[in-house]
Amino acid sequence: MASPTSSGTGRTAGRPKPKKKVRRTPRQIVRGARRRARRAAGRVRRVWRRSLQLRVVTSTLVISMIVVVVLGVFLLQMIKTAVLDGRKQTAIAEAQANVTTVAGYLDRPAVATAKQSTSAQSDESDTSMKKAVDQAADALARRADARYSVVILSDYLVGEGRGTGNIDQRSVPQKLRVAVRQAKNEPQAQYTSMYYQGQDTPTPALAIGAMVPNVYGEYEVYHFFPLNDDVDTLSQVQQWLILVSVALVLLLAAVASLVTRQVVIPVRLTRQAAERLAAGRLEERLRVRGEDDLARLAASFNEMASNLALKIHQLEELSQVQRQFVSDVSHELRTPLTTVRMAADLLYESREDFDPAAARSAELMQNQLERFESMLADLLEISRYDAGAATLDVDSVDMRDVVLRAVGDSQPLAERKATRLDLRLPNEPCMAEVDSRRVERILRNLLFNAIEHGEGRDIVVTLGADRDAVAVAVRDHGVGLKPGEENMVFDRFWRADPSRARTIGGTGLGLAISREDAILHGGWLQAWGIPGEGSQFRLSLPRQAGSDLRGSPLPLVPPEIEMRRTWRGQATPVLSPAIEGGFDGD
């Protein structure tokens, strides 16, 4: 839209002296205005879309306005026609009567005037004229008073033009004169403007013209009926109509606003209640007033909410029952298991007396019993968590010792798997308030996992610490995790490949328990993995028991992976293949 130069100059002009008022080019002003307008339009659109009331009121306004305008125009037209028609009728009747009078005067022979002339000298009060046209005009002037004006013109006779009152001669429209002369016997009328002597502003008037012939020639008689009063009446009616229309439209808008308000407010309340319900506050209910549609809506909503709460409660109870069942089963299994164990131990110790097949069976039984026992222990442990019975035995320990102990426990398994454990511990002590038994169990679980899935490659155990937190990351280079498995690994009895056998006798509950342990500490246990790149598990714990954990001292994604990713991202498009090739070759 704007050329870069103009914007550039604007910027450079503005930059050195920000306080000086910048003279903006018209284009900038236009752009600014357009931006502002767009913003305002956006706001309006948002309000429009959000407010049902506004939409209803606006549409009511528009529709009622259209109705009122159409009605008003129609009404005004009717009144105008009625007023003007009435006026026209009386005017025509009056004009016709006058024309008859004029004709009577003009037809009178001039004898009467001769008779008068001698005596009129002393008779001052008598204003009777001698000329017929004067008599006629005088009679009309008296009759008309100020109600209308009369103009008498004659084309044939000289000096016979007369006007009553102060009407100006230019009031007679040429068009009407022509029509009157052509029509002869039929009076003609026209709406026109009449002028008064000494006044420049015209007055709307109805002009009626008629021909009056007599023996000497023809006279044209024009009547001018001023329509001032009618114009006043009409404009007053118009004003009132406009006033009433505006009032009506506003009233309708107000009514619509009120009505929608009555509808919208319960709807809004319902929405808020639904939001609160969604946020988990199942006890939320709407107030039910009356018996109308909205009250029924509120009642249904409440019913729905209570049903929902009931169902959720039932489900909770169900899962409680299940957990209880698991816990009970575990407890119940322990006693027979102890007996079985004792018998199995006995058999196992005397296995050398058995034939090899039986000895092998005793060994197998011994192994599976051990696994069974540990599984039972895990189940009991996890059911303790479910029951909320797990407690922390917090003690300030050096995390390095905890890590070393866990590594020491895993060493035999690692050696068996020919896996090297690479320890990266800080030099100074790393003190934290933790339950060392549980943390050790977590780390053990992580290490066993890593060894099991590490496919013999190195396992890196890193301990990191900062002011608030400590973290342990266990990195393996095994098969890694598929996308989405980062969270599933912590599920109970989850396994990456159901067909794979558990070589180290994992119960399938290790990571679940570990996560519960971490949560119990107020810490995090997170997993990262990419297929083929291996995986990393990170345990982050707050240094002080009970404080919130805000961040972890160690990255979840291993640094080398992260570094490679950022390298790729930052590399220029042209150079990237080479760099990639370089890495590939590495």
Next chain:
Amino acid sequence: MATKGAYRGLAVVLAALVSAACSTVPTGGNVFSARGGRGGDALSQPYVRILASPPKPQGSPLEIVTGFLAAAASFDDPLRTVARQYLTGEAQRTWSPFDAVTVYEGIAGTDTPRVDIQQAHVALKGTVLGTLDGDGHYVPSDAQAGSDMNKGFTLVKVSGEWRISSAPSGLLLSEDDFKRAYRSFDLYFVAYQRAGLVTDQVRVPINPSEGLAKSLVHRLLVGPTTPLRGAVESAFGPNVDVNNVQVENDTVVVDFTYGVVDSVLTQGNREALSAQLSWTLKPLTESRRIEVRVNGEQFPGGPFIIDPRDYDRFDPDVLSQPQAYYLQQGKVRTVDKERDNPPVAGVGAVQARQFSHMAVSGDQAFKVAALEKAGGVYVSGINPGSEWQRWIDGAKLTPPSWDRYGDVWSVSQQGPRKAQVLRAHDATRQVPVSAPGLESTDVKAFRVARDGARVAVISDDGHGQRVLVGSINRSDWRIQNLRTLVPANDGQEITDIAWQDASTLLVLMKTKADRDLSAWSVTQGVRVDALKAVAGIETVTAGPDPSLVLAGTADGEILAWNPQKSQWTTLVKSGADPPVYPLG
């Protein structure tokens, strides 16, 4: 939404109901007054104007002259632009509509319009009815003195059309034109010492763009007409002009320029101005109140509102319902038939003197004056112990006449064609008053009008008797502006005159066989009424309406004119001197 629709439906129904209730015409109800107000300007009267039209193409010389006269009679344009189109270029320069206004009766000379190829003559023949002075005073022309009129128009052809090359100067108006274009109005001016109002009459031209009321006030500001000039004053100062006259509610608002404030600095002036304005505007305003404004704003120092009823005492007729008196055997008696004409007590004893031709003064200090047979005018009060005192001494005195200021007037005939007007305020001194128009005539009667400004005189300058009317200039004591009101025809003798009201003079004339009693309007100079006179009437006296006209016969009978029955009734059988009303 459903409720909204219901609301809208309700509104529509309501609107329909309301409009239905409004649109019905009542067919009953209270009776109300149907007196319609006059539309338009309440102060103006309907009038007709001539619409001037340009020359008719291919018009005959007569038509051109007729058209010119009509166009000149059109008052829309003071410069007569349309009328000038009838004139040749040369005539347009010389012809002026402002010179004089002649009112004629007659027809444009159709008789012998001599038409040749290049020149034509049209004559306007008729009778001059009168002329209109520049100050709006109409003077009817003397019946005898050459009232025939013959005005000639010369026409030439200008590019194929007849145009007037020479036209008589001034405006020529036919009687119709004159009646149409002017309205007659009484103006009122203040008499000497603000004693009252004096009526004056003018013709006010109708100005379509101004309105009659404004024209009238405008004319009032100009001042009195020539006959009254010097005898009366105007309360309006020299630099007052009127802006507008209009009706607001029931008040007539007269808007003056600021000069009016200077005109009403004293209370007396303010009253006089109010009286002038209210009396002058009375025919238009009727009984409405008048408010004086200054340049559209309220009069400084509170509204200046004139109620016409407050100024009735300024009546130019001076008297209302006056009592008539007569002298009988030296006693002054009141004319009152029902109470047997009681004598007025307190008038001094007659002693040996023989009094006749009594005059009675105005209301305040009632005095009677009478002519002593041996000469001299004697005056007596009516208080007990009053004496007859000689106020004016002289031979051949006319009957005394009182004016409203308490002066007695009489004319001493000092010889043939030698008269001297005398005036006396008390017994100590008689003052000669100069009267240039009378000094070389025989004066038979001298009557001061009741308004104190006009005088009526029967005089004879050797060319026959005439009734003259003039005015008294009281600042330099002079009888001025005398002009003939009624000339006596051959064989007629004017026997008596009497003021009826401010503008009407009764003139009693005698021929060998008959008496002629007629009322003349002094302001208009025309006869307004003729009363049937009976033989034997020698003197006459009259007062303002509804006072009866009284007459005295030679043998001492007093008659009263009954206007309803149009006949004379006898009040006093015989032995009475001529009856008189106060003043006049």
